Amino acid sequence: xxxxxxxxxxxxxxxxxxxxxxxxxxxxxxxxxxxxxxxxxxxxxxxxxxxxxxxxxxxxxxxxxxxxxxxxxxxxxxxxxxxxxxxxxxxxxxxxxxxxxxxxxxxxxxxxxxxxxxxxxxxxxxxxxxxxxxxxxxxxxxxxxxxxxxxxxxxxxxxxxxxxxxxxxxxxxxxxxxxxxxxxxxxxxxxxxxxxxxxxxxxxxxxxxxxxxxxxxxxxxxxxxxxxxxxxxxxxxxxxxxxxxxxxxxxxxxxxxxxxxxxxxxxxxxxxxxxxxxxxxxxxxxxxxxxxxxxxxxxxxxxxxxxxxxxxxxxxxxxxxxxxxxxxxxxxxxxxxxxxxxxxxxxxxxxxxxxxxxxxxxxxxxxxxxxxxxxxxxxxxxxxxxxxxxxxxxxxxxxxxxxxxxxxxxxxxxxxxxxxxxxxxxxxxxxxxxxxxxxxxxxxxxxxxxxxxxxxxxxxxxxxxxxxxxxxxxxxxxxxxxxxxxxxxxxxxxxxxxxxxxxxxxxxxxxxxxxxxxxxxxxxxxxxxxxxxxxxxxxxxxxxxxxxxxxxxxxxxxxxxxxxxxxxxxxxxxxxxxxxxxxxxxxxxxxxxxxxxxxxxxxxxxxxxxxxxxxxxxxxxxxxxxxxxxxxxxxxxxxxxxxxxxxxxxxxxxxxxxxxxxxxxxxxxxxxxxxxxxxxxxxxxx
Numbered sequence: 001x002x003x004x005x006x007x008x009x010x011x012x013x014x015x016x017x018x019x020x021x022x023x024x025x026x027x028x029x030x031x032x033x034x035x036x037x038x039x040x041x042x043x044x045x046x047x048x049x050x051x052x053x054x055x056x057x058x059x060x061x062x063x064x065x066x067x068x069x070x071x072x073x074x075x076x077x078x079x080x081x082x083x084x085x086x087x088x089x090x091x092x093x094x095x096x097x098x099x100x101x102x103x104x105x106x107x108x109x110x111x112x113x114x115x116x117x118x119x120x121x122x123x124x125x126x127x128x129x130x131x132x133x134x135x136x137x138x139x140x141x142x143x144x145x146x147x148x149x150x151x152x153x154x155x156x157x158x159x160x161x162x163x164x165x166x167x168x169x170x171x172x173x174x175x176x177x178x179x180x181x182x183x184x185x186x187x188x189x190x191x192x193x194x195x196x197x198x199x200x201x202x203x204x205x206x207x208x209x210x211x212x213x214x215x216x217x218x219x220x221x222x223x224x225x226x227x228x229x230x231x232x233x234x235x236x237x238x239x240x241x242x243x244x245x246x247x248x249x250x251x252x253x254x255x256x257x258x259x260x261x262x263x264x265x266x267x268x269x270x271x272x273x274x275x276x277x278x279x280x281x282x283x284x285x286x287x288x289x290x291x292x293x294x295x296x297x298x299x300x301x302x303x304x305x306x307x308x309x310x311x312x313x314x315x316x317x318x319x320x321x322x323x324x325x326x327x328x329x330x331x332x333x334x335x336x337x338x339x340x341x342x343x344x345x346x347x348x349x350x351x352x353x354x355x356x357x358x359x360x361x362x363x364x365x366x367x368x369x370x371x372x373x374x375x376x377x378x379x380x381x382x383x384x385x386x387x388x389x390x391x392x393x394x395x396x397x398x399x400x401x402x403x404x405x406x407x408x409x410x411x412x413x414x415x416x417x418x419x420x421x422x423x424x425x426x427x428x429x430x431x432x433x434x435x436x437x438x439x440x441x442x443x444x445x446x447x448x449x450x451x452x453x454x455x456x457x458x459x460x461x462x463x464x465x466x467x468x469x470x471x472x473x474x475x476x477x478x479x480x481x482x483x484x485x486x487x488x489x490x491x492x493x494x495x496x497x498x499x500x501x502x503x504x505x506x507x508x509x510x511x512x513x514x515x516x517x518x519x520x521x522x523x524x525x526x527x528x529x530x531x532x533x534x535x536x537x538x539x540x541x542x543x544x545x546x547x548x549x550x551x552x553x554x555x556x557x558x559x560x561x562x563x564x565x566x567x568x569x570x571x572x573x574x575x576x577x578x579x580x581x582x583x584x585x586x587x588x589x590x591x592x593x594x595x596x597x598x599x600x601x602x603x604x605x606x607x608x609x610x611x612x613x614x615x616x617x618x619x620x621x622x623x624x625x626x627x628x629x630x631x632x633x634x635x636x637x638x639x640x641x642x643x644x645x646x647x648x649x650x651x652x653x654x655x656x657x658x659x660x661x662x663x664x665x666x667x668x669x670x671x672x673x674x675x676x677x678x679x680x681x682x683x684x685x686x
Contacts (some may be wrong), residue, residue: 044614050079050080056353057076057093061089061092066094066096067675074672084113084114085110087109087113090117092516098431099663101664102670104128118148120147121140129470138165141157141161153178153184172195175192190209194225197229210221220249223245223256227239229257231266240264243259254290255618256278257277257280277291277293277294295308325349362662437680442557444481444561446480447479447527448573464550480610501524514540521550522541526554526561531565537612549604552601556597556614563590564593588621594618598618609638616632616635617648628648632649644669650669660685
């Protein structure tokens with residue numbers, strides 16, 4: 001009986017084990033199925049999300065919201081690093097923002113992922129053209145043509161680069177090939193018209209403009225170009241008719257008024273010409289030739305403001321100053337009574353000796369020094385021996401593209417990718433908004449009220465700061481930021497800091513939690529500019545909490561703030577005494593002391609990227625730019641999305657004349673949301 005019972009028990013156990021295995025398998029299968037289903041769902045959801053962001057980016061690109069488009073493409077690329085289309089369209093957005101180095105980097109990646117992508121090669125050709133890498137641009141266009149022989153835009157853009165290389169015959173061939181593929185490409189007709197004009201084929205140039213007008217009768221630029229060519233053919237009446245129409249279609253075109261002024265001046269209508277030059281100047285105050293010609297007319301009429309106009313023209317364009325110097329030399333020669341007797345030209349033509357020009361003033365001719373010229377050289381920044389931000393800001397700003405009476409800049413094509421015209425900037429072209437260039441400042445502590453409107457915009461997440469706020473459990477609470485709060489310096493805000501300091505005085509007196517209260521009071525005192533008193537509290541906080549990185553970080557910031565304050569007082573005193581030319585030895589002792597505490601922070605927590613950044617900024621203050629770059633490198637390595645570190649590293653590289661490296665860093669900063677970077681790229685990296 002006992003044996004039978006044992007057998008039953010064994011059978012039950014075996015049955016139970018078998019059932020458990022079946023149930024376990026069934027359960028495991030359900031888990032695996034659930035996981036697979038979840039992953040599939042997530043994949044579909046991720047795909048849906050990336051597609052959504054991709055099309056949002058395309059839409060924003062269409063409506064010229066280039067910064068918004070870049071943000072959307074960033075999300076797509078983060079989720080799908082091999083999405084070559086997102087890289088391509090992000091490059092297009094950057095190109096519109098004149099971030100050519102950043103655009104090229106994206107296009108290089110897109111081509112690496114998809115080597116047979118003709119649009120990417122064409123776009124990279126346009127970027128290389130903008131970077132003046134003309135031969136490389138031609139190679140890109142040739143590769144694009146191999147992959148897509150029927151894309152007229154490639155031939156059109158190739159022609160533009162050939163024009164830049166002054167290979168006008170090849171440019172005409174490229175434009176002609178483009179027009180065979182698309183005989184309604186208006187911009188290509190205008191581009192070929194300019195090429196014909198340069199090669200003195202004026203009738204063919206007019207014919208191309210007329211073809212463009214037939215296709216698009218209300219295109220003011222076509223009338224402007226045709227009027228300019230007619231002016232060159234001495235068809236002044238015909239030129240004025242075309243320019244009248246150009247102005248009727250676009251009354252904001254400074255070029256149209258200027259060229260019409262030239263035509264009127266040629267016909268002897270000096271009053272009408274002067275009025276047109278004035279309109280041109282009102283629409284574009286940098287129109288140097290308009291000032292010059294108006295000044296010459298005023299000089300003819302013996303008006304007192306004539307020399308002021310001519311001097312303004314010389315200031316705006318050094319070539320005019322050079323032209324005026326040559327003119328004065330010529331006048332001095334003509335004033336010599338022997339000039340005509342010894343003139344070889346006069347002898348050859350058998351001209352009679354003319355009257356002395358002092359007794360009979362010659363009739364003036366309009367000056368068009370920009371005839372057949374396309375672009376001027378850009379001025380490069382020259383650094384001074386001052387603070388880095390001041391060095392960059394005080395350097396000569398990039399001169400605006402010369403638009404004083406020259407032909408309109410070449411147009412890329414009808415494909416909508418890029419238009420190199422002189423149209424007024426839209427709100428999407430943020431690179432045209434001039435910014436004050438200054439380094440992104442140190443990250444430091446501040447206090448926010450619980451319902452402060454700027455809290456979400458200005459604070460940066462830090463796990464250490466969050467933990468400290470949990471321990472404190474009070475309002476206002478601590479935050480980490482590098483945004484300057486304008487309200488900090490208001491009297492009522494300073495009074496609040498004083499009240500909180502008094503509260504912490506009472507808490508410190510209790511002797512409880514000194515590691516917290518000394519740190520809080522030190523931060524408040526530093527915000528109130530009580531630097532020495534704050535330094536003592538930071539020292540006490542280190543004693544009670546030797547492993548708290550925030551104590552050392554705050555102490556280092558305190559030393560930097562103190563050094564900056566003392567430096568500003570010294571500079572103010574020099575300004576008052578007029579001793580700015582004297583360069584005293586700068587005391588870097590406080591900065592060196594701050595570096596010791598910052599180094600302590602990164603030793604205890606190498607992932608605390610704010611400290612690496614602040615070390616870089618401190619080395620900038622000490623004028624040790626190479627060391628600064630090393631620490632910005634570390635900040636980016638620890639936190640790859642650190643926009644401020646890219647921004648400051650970019651400015652430092654530009655100062656050290658690494659233009660391409662600086663442009664790529666600023667491009668990354670712009671990509672990560674620091675929009676002011678695009679204006680700096682435009683001004684200093686072209």
